[in-house]
Amino acid sequence: DQQVKQNSPSLSVQEGRISILNCDYTNSMFDYFLWYKKYPAEGPTFLISISSIKDKNEDGRFTVFLNKSAKHLSLHIVPSQPGDSAVYFCAASSDNNNDMRFGAGTRLTVKP
Amino acid sequence: DTAVSQTPKYLVTQMGNDKSIKCEQNLGHDTMYWYKQDSKKFLKIMFSYNNKELIINETVPNRFSPKSPDKAHLNLHINSLELGDSAVYFCASSLPGTGRDSPLHFGNGTRLTVT
Numbered sequence: 001d002q003q004v005k006q007n008s009p010s011l012s013v014q015e016g017r018i019s020i021l022n023c024d025y026t027n028s029m030f031d032y033f034l035w036y037k038k039y040p041a042e043g044p045t046f047l048i049s050i051s052s053i054k055d056k057n058e059d060g061r062f063t064v065f066l067n068k069s070a071k072h073l074s075l076h077i078v079p080s081q082p083g084d085s086a087v088y089f090c091a092a093s094s095d096n097n098n099d100m101r102f103g104a105g106t107r108l109t110v111k112p
Numbered sequence: 113d114t115a116v117s118q119t120p121k122y123l124v125t126q127m128g129n130d131k132s133i134k135c136e137q138n139l140g141h142d143t144m145y146w147y148k149q150d151s152k153k154f155l156k157i158m159f160s161y162n163n164k165e166l167i168i169n170e171t172v173p174n175r176f177s178p179k180s181p182d183k184a185h186l187n188l189h190i191n192s193l194e195l196g197d198s199a200v201y202f203c204a205s206s207l208p209g210t211g212r213d214s215p216l217h218f219g220n221g222t223r224l225t226v227t
Contacts, residue, residue, distance in 0.1 A: 036215075
């Protein structure tokens with residue numbers, strides 16, 4: 001039951017431009033959404049989150065947008081930097097971390 | 113000062129063997145987890161432990177058993193290993209709840225290969 005989907009396995013962007021990573025979910029009970037970033041041979045690390053009562057959350061170069069009616073969220077990185085090259089996982093949960101579901105990840109490559 | 117550490121990093125073993133993966137966290141978190149990243153790269157939760165109590169078990173074969181000697185440790189024991197068990201296993205920990213105040217903190221993973 002893949003309740004969280006990241007349909008783009010990879011994305012390549014030029015340094016300085018905007019990176020947009022997309023995520024769709026099917027479970028309307030989800031009310032908290034997170035993005036994790038993963039470098040090779042490391043575990044995922046928390047990047048940014050948003051609750052369902054908001055439609056936007058910004059943290060420096062990273063902004064997450066939530067469209068509840070479309071069950072869609074996106075992560076915007078502006079400006080993109082080569083160090084942002086990593087796999088980005090979208091995750092969603094309802095009451096607590098025990099029911100968190102992850103997407104399959106999108107590999108972002110930022111070219112100098 | 114690694115927050116969540118798991119050992120070994122790589123584990124190669126033969127079918128039918130029994131193996132363990134250790135996990136320790138020094139964050140003072142209440143809850144620890146084991147995740148499996150399968151061949152399709154999905155991270156799927158296997159177990160969650162809170163104060164030595166198993167909270168959930170997501171359709172995991174009973175060959176897999178978590179063992180928590182204390183709040184800072186959650187080890188994963190696997191009996192009678194099968195080819196399909198080959199994957200990367202991640203340990204994680206968090207505070208209670210969800211979201212910004214209690215994100216998951218992951219270890220660096222253990223790549224298990226069963227031959």
